[in-house]
Amino acid sequence: MMQTCPLCGSRDTRHYHRDVRRDYHQCERCELVFVPPVQRLAPAAEKAVYDQHRNSPDDSGYRQFLSRLYTPLRERLAPGACGLDFGAGPGPTLSVMFEEAGHPMAIYDPFYAPDPAALACHYDFVTATEVAEHLFEPGRELERLASLLRPDGWLGLMTKRVTTLQAFTRWHYILDPTHVVFFSDTTFEWLACHLDMRLELPAADVALLQRRPR
Template sequence: MLTCPLCASAETPYFHRDARRDYHRCTNCWLVFVPPDQRLAPEAEKAVYDQHCNSPDDAGYRQFLSRLYTPLRERLAPAAQGLDFGAGPGPTLSVMFEEAGHPMAIYDPFYAADRVVLERQYDFITATEVAEHLFEPGLELERLAGMLRPAGWLGLMTKRVTRWETFPRWHYILDPTHVIFFSDATFEWLAHHLDMRLELPASDVALLQRKPW
């Protein structure tokens, strides 16, 4: 039996198989994940990301990011400092927050791999369309939560499983770089595990707030 990459449970029975890979579902945190030996190699993974043409000049992309940007900005104090984790080849969300008066740092393992920014504390951290790519989500999300100042926010944007029976037809699993899939129950488990408050303002947005002490 495979170990869940989020909660480390060994209760992860087979859930689904398609033409390319297998999917297991953890019965503790309800994360669905692809076995490690069926993930892309780093070079192949980056080749997919290199095809993205995102840019701050793209109004449509800004509108897409506003699903996270708008509810998170409403909860921030003026000049709150942030980190965009997994900014990708065309950082845009960080630009949007900077335009609103929030100093930003960026990090991406392929395009902005300055790990110095991971040694600082922030008022908020964003990760848009990042969570579904994480090989070690338990480790990564705990680290991000630990980088928040008291009352800080962790804003995640990733599509959630809404109905188990429609998972085999879900377009989100077609991307070969998507290797883990959250549901509402998964985020509820995560919030409890991290001792954070959870809000789900949209079908693909999760906001977790650290306690103010």
């Protein structure tokens, strides 16, 4: 059955891969790979997976993991720039790292910190680490996050990227049942063009998009 791309809305999609649990389709326009809606987890089952996460600011290994986004983004921020950590999870840590560096932070998470006031402000930067791959409606959500940025603001995304079909079939990243959309370099290039933002890809799992000045 023809599937609609949840990022760009195109109906020009094709079947990409099937494993023992679910199917994966790819958009011909933006090259997003995605799981069809009928094969996604229900919210309660999705949250049950997240409840198993044991992330903490006291975990030096987790801080090192987050530094892949933290370091290149912080290098691009003005002193005192304020940010939002979207999808902070049950143990917010990236926000703590930025606050320690002098950047005031807000957090939002649909399960653990569903504060609508955090999405009603504007920020110098917005981060989403290991979040994009979970989004059921990535087009709508990423447009919303970009709209929260002030001119010259940064959207920092951390998510592993699709390379080839052969690699995809052996990829540990697709084994997580909460991972439902998968970006590639081309996908991020499409997104940057769509949002009229400047794109940098400083690492294999990091994308930085900067809002243009007015």
